Every structure is written in structure tokens, then in C-alpha cells.
Amino acid sequence: MKAIITQLVIQFKSDLRDKGILMVYYLVPMLFYAVMGGIMKTLSMDTGASLTLSITIFTVSMSAYLGMPATLVKAREQGILEAYRAAGIPSWSLPFAVIVISTLHIMIAAVIIMASAPYIFGAVLPKSIAAHLLTVLLTALCSQSLGALTACFVKKQNTMTLAAQCLFLPSIMFSGIMFPAELLPKPMQWIGEVLPATQGARLYGGACLQLLPLAVLAGITVAAFTVSAALFRKISERK
Amino acid sequence: MASSITAENLRKAYGKKEVLRGVSFCIEQGETFALLGVNGAGKTTTIEIIENMRRADSGGVTVNGILGVQLQSTSLPETITSSEAMRLFCAWHKVPYRGDLLERFDMAGEYLNMIYAALSTGRKRRLHLALALCHNPSILILDEPTAGLDVEGRHALHDEIRKLKSEGVSILMATHDMSEAETLCDRIAILRGGVITKLGSPLELTASSDIQSKITVKTRGSAEYKTFSAINTADFLTEFLLKVKAENDEITDLRVERADIEDIFLEAAGGAK
Incomplete structure (x- = not known):
């Protein structure tokens, strides 16, 4: 237990020194937040709860698809996983720490957005902060389960960048956070239905958590993490 | 003395390519043992099997002690x-x-x-x-420990390996560096094509070689240095000294250049220096 806590603390501290990680988890989402908030305010659009939700889903998708999987693929590509294994450190500890700390980064960014949007852009605070944060957490875990699954199939970092776009772009375009999903062609709407971003955007309807999106998110999360764990075991076992 | 590592008849193939074809050796407690070989000879595969990072197709490894491992291509975040x-x-x-x-x-x-x-x-x-070394291992495995290091870095690392040896740590190292193996190791195994072709102490290996020694001599009676080649240096020198004595001459300078580990390695690998 002490070892895994030590690893989590070290993972968090070393992430904060990594410019690439700071860019993906904080800088780009915050820039997007500033630009989108500015546009909505300038056009006198209703920023209500939609700004907070849109930017948070964007942040979740960016971190879960472009940030976390790249760290896992890098660890595999650079031999970090092998070094840990050779030293007697369990192979699962690294992806576990990366996913847990990635979730923490996402939650920090979500809190920053939620707390600052009312003051900067006149957005309203979610009716239930706990339900909003739970929505973010579930969406983050579900998105990361898909990110982790993708990372199991990819060996090179540059391939991961391309693979991540296949998850990130549809999440932003088809989930309804940028514009109403009903305006999209049907096939795009169908794709959107299986993306965590879409279900996450629907999960918290302002009063309580919706059951169907919750079930879809939970199903995807359990299935993707189970398959990822099995694949990862296969990757890291003795050759 | 108990063995720290015993490898018995290790065999490993990647697809149709046999990388190890019956590798056996044992490392005594406190011994520094080198695996020498060209790229693809099977050094890293042997080491990875001992480290339990790779599974042998057949054969077995016994490790008596706590392992500490430094991989060849290793990294940290x-x-x-x-x-x-x-x-x-x-x-x-x-x-x-x-x-x-x-x-x-x-x-x-x-x-x-x-x-x-x-x-x-x-x-x-x-x-x-x-x-x-953080968990005080009694056996240390080093895969190409000085690869990519400058002279100063190599010497510093050699000093540390000597210190560890003096502390009784058994060391298994895979290396390309002949002088490193010769100066640091008690015994050397030369791997070629997945089999150990030579095994022994640096002195034993050089003494058992068929490579001729180069002997350069100057006597009082001769104006120039003379150079001879001999497989059995001791026999040659005994005979030469008797001859010089019989001629009432006297040796003024003598230099014997014996085969070193690099020569032995190239001999085992079928190359030439």
C-alpha cells in the first residue's frame, strides 16, 4: 500500500514537471475554455451550464485520449515497463498510477472550470456540484478505459497520436458539445452514441443523474478496462 | 562453494532461429562472470532468462540469492x-x-x-x-553496463564493480568490451551462435589458446632485435635460454606478447585481429 501511494505521489509530481502533460491536461483545455467562453460572451449566447459542461467534456476527452495513452505507450516504447519489471516492481503499477493521476488532473481542471466560469463568463454553477463532479469522474473513467484499450494495441508514440485522434475528434464533433447532435447525419449520430463524451454530456441533466447514460458509461468502462487489463497482462508477461 | 546461478542446457528459439543451443554454466558466490559475444550471440537472451524476463524453450536456471538487475536498454520516466x-x-x-x-x-x-x-x-x-542495489542483492546482473560511456565514466563504473565484488556480490555481466571482461572478471564464457565455445579464467583462456605468442629478444651478441613466434612460450624460452647460454651470449632485452582476450574472442568467433 505504501509503495503504491509513493508511486502515485511521484507520478503526480513528475507529471507537473512534464510540459507535454501540462499542455494536454491544462494549458490547451484552458485556452479552449478562454476562447469559447469569450466567443459565447461576445455573442451574448446563453452560457448557462452549457459552457462548463462543453469545456469539461472537451478537457476529459483531450486528457483521456491525447494525454494518458501517450504516457502508457511511451513507457512501453522506452523500456520503462521492462525496467520496472526487472526491478521487481509489478507491471500493473505504472498504468494504474498513470490512470489514477490522469483522473486527478482531469478533476482538478474540471473544478477550475466549474469554479471560474460563473465569475469570468457569467455561467451558472451546476445545481448539484457533487452530481456534476461525479459526471466528470464517470466520463473521465469511461474515456480513459477506451484510451487504455487503444494504448494496448499501439506500440509507437506517433501511431498513438493518430489513433488518439480517431477517438478525440468524433468525441468533440459528434457528442453535441460543440453544436446540436441532431443536426448531424444519422451515421455520425450513431457513432456518437457509443462515445463517452455523448453519454457524459447527457448524464447530468441538471437535477439528477440519468440512468441510461449511466448504464452505458458503466458498461463501456467495465468492458474496456477488463479487456485492457487482459491485453496488458499478455503484453507484460514473460516472452 | 555454493553456486549463485546455475544455468543448465538453456535452449531458446525465436521462430525458426535458434538463439541458444544448450548453454550451461554456473557462477560461484562472489564470482564475477562475463558473457562475451558478438551481437546476436545470445548474451541478452541468456541474461533475460536468468532474470525471469524471458522463458527458455528447455533447460533450467537456479538462482540462489536475491537478484539485482541493470538492463541493457533501460529507462525511467x-x-x-x-x-x-x-x-x-x-x-x-x-x-x-x-x-x-x-x-x-x-x-x-x-x-x-x-x-x-x-x-x-x-x-x-x-x-x-x-x-x-537498493535491496542489497547478493547477485547483480549487468547487461552491457558500460555501453555508450566515455573513458572516465567507464573507469568510474569499473571501480564500483570492483567494490561490489570485494563486498562479496556475485556479478554476471554481458559485455562487448574485452578489456572490461579481462580486468574485472574471474571467469569468462564466450558465446558464439548460441553455444559457449570457451569458458575459463582470463589466464586459462589465453594459456589454452593456439594463437602464437610474439617474442622479441635482443642479446649482447646481436646488433638488432629478433622476433620469434611460439605456441608454447615456456618451452620456447627454456630452449632459447639454453641456446644463448651455450653460445656464451647474454639476453639484454626480452618482450613477450601473449594472446589477449580479444585474440581469444576473435579465435572463438572465427575472425582475425
Whole structure:
């Protein structure tokens, strides 16, 4: 237990020194937040709860698809996983720490957005902060389960960048956070239905958590993490 | 003396390519043992099987002791600091933080909080060696420990390996560096095509060679140096001394250049120096 806590603390501290990680988890989402908030305010659009939700889903998708999987693929590509294994450190500890700390980064960014949007852009605070944060957490875990699954199939970092776009772009375009999903062609709407971003955007309807999106998110999360764990075991076992 | 590592008839193939074809050796407690071989000879595969990172197709390995491992191509997260890495490794091995090891390997002071990516190759090697020793292993496995190091870095690492040897740690190292193997190791195994073609102490290997020694002599009676070649140097010198004595002459200078490990290695590998 002490070892895994030590690893989590070290993972968090070393992430904060990594410019690439700071860019993906904080800088780009915050820039997007500033630009989108500015546009909505300038056009006198209703920023209500939609700004907070849109930017948070964007942040979740960016971190879960472009940030976390790249760290896992890098660890595999650079031999970090092998070094840990050779030293007697369990192979699962690294992806576990990366996913847990990635979730923490996402939650920090979500809190920053939620707390600052009312003051900067006149957005309203979610009716239930706990339900909003739970929505973010579930969406983050579900998105990361898909990110982790993708990372199991990819060996090179540059391939991961391309693979991540296949998850990130549809999440932003088809989930309804940028514009109403009903305006999209049907096939795009169908794709959107299986993306965590879409279900996450629907999960918290302002009063309580919706059951169907919750079930879809939970199903995807359990299935993707189970398959990822099995694949990862296969990757890291003795050759 | 008990063996630290015993490898028996190890066999391993990657697809149709047989990389190990019956490798057997044992390493005694406190012994420093080198596996020499060209690329693809099977050194790393042998070491990975001993480390339990790879599974042999047949044969077995017995390890009597706690293993510490430094891999050939090893890495740490780019933004982890030396002290954090040590803290992490110690935590997983359930031992207190080993700042003493970082000091011993000259990784204290400014290097303590330096991130991994900012360390030079030599410093990274030192850090990995310190990490491999954090749980006081009785057996240390080093795969190409000095690859990519400059002369100074290599000497510093050699000194550390000598210190570890004096502390009774058994060391198995795979290396390309002949002089490293000759000066640091008690015994050397030369791997070629997945089999051990020569095994013995550096002296035994050079003495058992069929490579001729080069003997350069100057006597009082001759104006110039004369050079001879001999397989059995002792017999040649005994005979030569008797001849010189019989001629009432006297040796004024003598130089014997025996085959070194590099010659033996090239002989075993079928090449030429």
C-alpha cells in the first residue's frame, strides 16, 4: 500500500514537471475554455451550464485520449515497463498510477472550470456540484478505459497520436458539445452514441443523474478496462 | 562453494532461429562472470532468462540469492528525479530510502533533484546501478553496463564493480568490451551462435589458446632485435635460454606478447585481429 501511494505521489509530481502533460491536461483545455467562453460572451449566447459542461467534456476527452495513452505507450516504447519489471516492481503499477493521476488532473481542471466560469463568463454553477463532479469522474473513467484499450494495441508514440485522434475528434464533433447532435447525419449520430463524451454530456441533466447514460458509461468502462487489463497482462508477461 | 546461478542446457528459439543451443554454466558466490559475444550471440537472451524476463524453450536456471538487475536498454520516466526513483524502488522493495547509495554513486547534491532526462548517459547508468542495489542483492546482473560511456565514466563504473565484488556480490555481466571482461572478471564464457565455445579464467583462456605468442629478444651478441613466434612460450624460452647460454651470449632485452582476450574472442568467433 505504501509503495503504491509513493508511486502515485511521484507520478503526480513528475507529471507537473512534464510540459507535454501540462499542455494536454491544462494549458490547451484552458485556452479552449478562454476562447469559447469569450466567443459565447461576445455573442451574448446563453452560457448557462452549457459552457462548463462543453469545456469539461472537451478537457476529459483531450486528457483521456491525447494525454494518458501517450504516457502508457511511451513507457512501453522506452523500456520503462521492462525496467520496472526487472526491478521487481509489478507491471500493473505504472498504468494504474498513470490512470489514477490522469483522473486527478482531469478533476482538478474540471473544478477550475466549474469554479471560474460563473465569475469570468457569467455561467451558472451546476445545481448539484457533487452530481456534476461525479459526471466528470464517470466520463473521465469511461474515456480513459477506451484510451487504455487503444494504448494496448499501439506500440509507437506517433501511431498513438493518430489513433488518439480517431477517438478525440468524433468525441468533440459528434457528442453535441460543440453544436446540436441532431443536426448531424444519422451515421455520425450513431457513432456518437457509443462515445463517452455523448453519454457524459447527457448524464447530468441538471437535477439528477440519468440512468441510461449511466448504464452505458458503466458498461463501456467495465468492458474496456477488463479487456485492457487482459491485453496488458499478455503484453507484460514473460516472452 | 555454493553456486549463485546455475544455468543448465538453456535452449531458446525465436521462430525458426535458434538463439541458444544448450548453454550451461554456473557462477560461484562472489564470482564475477562475463558473457562475451558478438551481437546476436545470445548474451541478452541468456541474461533475460536468468532474470525471469524471458522463458527458455528447455533447460533450467537456479538462482540462489536475491537478484539485482541493470538492463541493457533501460529507462525511467523522463521527469522523475533521482531521489524520487530511489524512493519508488525502495518503497516497492520495502526497504528504507537508500540515499547512501546515491551518494556512493556520486548521484547526490545537484543530481538528487535532477530529472532523469537531464542526466548524462554515465549518470543514468550510475543511477540504474544504485537502483539495482537498493535491496542489497547478493547477485547483480549487468547487461552491457558500460555501453555508450566515455573513458572516465567507464573507469568510474569499473571501480564500483570492483567494490561490489570485494563486498562479496556475485556479478554476471554481458559485455562487448574485452578489456572490461579481462580486468574485472574471474571467469569468462564466450558465446558464439548460441553455444559457449570457451569458458575459463582470463589466464586459462589465453594459456589454452593456439594463437602464437610474439617474442622479441635482443642479446649482447646481436646488433638488432629478433622476433620469434611460439605456441608454447615456456618451452620456447627454456630452449632459447639454453641456446644463448651455450653460445656464451647474454639476453639484454626480452618482450613477450601473449594472446589477449580479444585474440581469444576473435579465435572463438572465427575472425582475425
